[in-house]
Amino acid sequence: MAEGGGQSSESLLFLTDEQLRKGIEAMFFAYRGFTADPDRILEDHAYGRAHHRAVHFINRFPGTTVNNLLAILGVTKQSLNRVLRSLIEDGLVESRVGTRDKRERHLFLTEAGAALERSLSEAQRKRMRTAYRAAGPEAVVGFRQVLEAMMDPEMRAHFDEAKDSGG
Amino acid sequence: MAEGGGQSSESLLFLTDEQLRKGIEAMFFAYRGFTADPDRILEDHAYGRAHHRAVHFINRFPGTTVNNLLAILGVTKQSLNRVLRSLIEDGLVESRVGTRDKRERHLFLTEAGAALERSLSEAQRKRMRTAYRAAGPEAVVGFRQVLEAMMDPEMRAHFDEAKDSGG
DNA sequence: TTGGAATGTCAACAAGGCTGACATAAAATC
DNA sequence: GATTTTATGTCAGCCTTGTTGACATTCCAA
Numbered sequence: 001m002a003e004g005g006g007q008s009s010e011s012l013l014f015l016t017d018e019q020l021r022k023g024i025e026a027m028f029f030a031y032r033g034f035t036a037d038p039d040r041i042l043e044d045h046a047y048g049r050a051h052h053r054a055v056h057f058i059n060r061f062p063g064t065t066v067n068n069l070l071a072i073l074g075v076t077k078q079s080l081n082r083v084l085r086s087l088i089e090d091g092l093v094e095s096r097v098g099t100r101d102k103r104e105r106h107l108f109l110t111e112a113g114a115a116l117e118r119s120l121s122e123a124q125r126k127r128m129r130t131a132y133r134a135a136g137p138e139a140v141v142g143f144r145q146v147l148e149a150m151m152d153p154e155m156r157a158h159f160d161e162a163k164d165s166g167g
Numbered sequence: 168m169a170e171g172g173g174q175s176s177e178s179l180l181f182l183t184d185e186q187l188r189k190g191i192e193a194m195f196f197a198y199r200g201f202t203a204d205p206d207r208i209l210e211d212h213a214y215g216r217a218h219h220r221a222v223h224f225i226n227r228f229p230g231t232t233v234n235n236l237l238a239i240l241g242v243t244k245q246s247l248n249r250v251l252r253s254l255i256e257d258g259l260v261e262s263r264v265g266t267r268d269k270r271e272r273h274l275f276l277t278e279a280g281a282a283l284e285r286s287l288s289e290a291q292r293k294r295m296r297t298a299y300r301a302a303g304p305e306a307v308v309g310f311r312q313v314l315e316a317m318m319d320p321e322m323r324a325h326f327d328e329a330k331d332s333g334g
Numbered sequence: 335t336t337g338g339a340a341t342g343t344c345a346a347c348a349a350g351g352c353t354g355a356c357a358t359a360a361a362a363t364c
Numbered sequence: 365g366a367t368t369t370t371a372t373g374t375c376a377g378c379c380t381t382g383t384t385g386a387c388a389t390t391c392c393a394a
Contacts, residue, residue, distance in 0.1 A: 335394100336393100336394090337392100337393095337394085338391100338392090338393090338394100339390100339391085339392085339393100340389100340390080340391075340392100341388100341389080341390075341391095342387105342388085342389080342390100343386105343387080343388075343389100344385105344386085344387080344388100345384105345385085345386085345387105346383100346384090346385090346386105347382105347383075347384085347385105348381100348382080348383075349380105349381090349382075349383095350379105350380090350381095350382100351378105351379080351380075351381100352377100352378075352379075352380100353376105353377090353378080353379105354375105354376090354377090354378105355374100355375085355376090356373100356374085356375085357372100357373080357374080357375105358371100358372085358373085358374105359370100359371085359372085360369100360370080360371085360372105361368100361369080361370070361371095362367100362368080362369070362370085363366100363367080363368070363369085364365100364366085364367075364368085
């Protein structure tokens with residue numbers, strides 16, 4: 001092998017269709033693992049992933065508006081509304097009319113909602129922690145870099161927002 | 168900073184709940200990007216992600232049985248059957264009765280099916296290639312390591328199988 | 335040869351996406 | 365003040381894709 005071009009051959013090595021396919025399948029199988037633990041917990045509460053996502057981001061941004069949540073989750077208001085309604089009815093989420101703008105509803109987790117959120121995120125963090133430990137610190141940096149590069153620009157904006165506030 | 172304990176402090180640094188939460192949200196947003204391009208193509212054909220997954224793995228393992236596919240995809244046979252039926256009706260997949268065991272159906276892509284698969288995987292590879300290029304070779308290694316560690320053991324077995332045959 | 339296991343199909347239901355239409359209230363604008 | 369725009373909620377209905385249950389076919393082993 002001619003190693004004179006070093007950097008160049010190395011940066012092409014992992015771009016074969018085979019290597020890319022492995023990355024694609026790794027995403028598929030890993031995402032299943034990623035959601036498996038919360039899914040089991042949600043089953044007990046007769047909730048689904050949609051509820052998990054709502055609870056997660058209401059916890060991340062307490063007092064967020066419905067519109068804000070819609071932008072983050074990328075679903076229609078009808079779809080989100082169905083989920084929010086059940087969460088509110090069950091006393092996991094509180095919806096407060098805005099003070100400045102009374103059209104807006106600000107969303108908060110109740111204590112019960114926060115408890116479910118902790119239960120879900122603890123399970124998911126546990127899996128993430130185990131994977132991080134197994135792969136090592138340098139792998140984690142690379143993992144995050146590739147994921148961020150894979151996002152759509154809009155999603156990346158939401159991600160960066162979430163990154164700043166609190167981390 | 169005391170660098171004497173180097174390895175130890177470094178391997179704890181990324182295990183804070185904040186760091187783990189960032190990893191969790193990165194997975195969420197990145198997976199949306201990961202599926203966005205194929206989703207747009209599938210819309211034109213009135214298909215969904217389930218069709219994509221079936222076509223992908225039939226292409227990967229030509230002649231695979233329905234049962235085999237079930238284990239990989241992790242859904243019920245009834246759910247998969249509905250997807251397969253439409254793909255067969257539309258002439259994208261061919262189902263051949265097994266020669267040794269006539270209960271089994273062996274699945275193959277037709278030329279039209281292979282064309283759709285190429286269209287889908289090209290779009291997905293393009294996104295993966297761009298992300299890999301942006302993140303660099305070392306990041307890619309880490310990315311793959313973390314994803315593999317995140318899988319359930321059963322899924323990891325399927326992934327490794329897929330890794331060997333062809334890669 | 336008969337009964338159990340494996341495989342695949344049909345029917346029906348639920349979750350959670352979607353669109354469209356519409357109501358309400360508040361804010362913004364003319 | 366009247367009108368328009370914005371934010372939210374709701375109803376109806378559709379689609380995809382999960383689920384269970386019931387059933388037919390095929391194979392194999394007792």
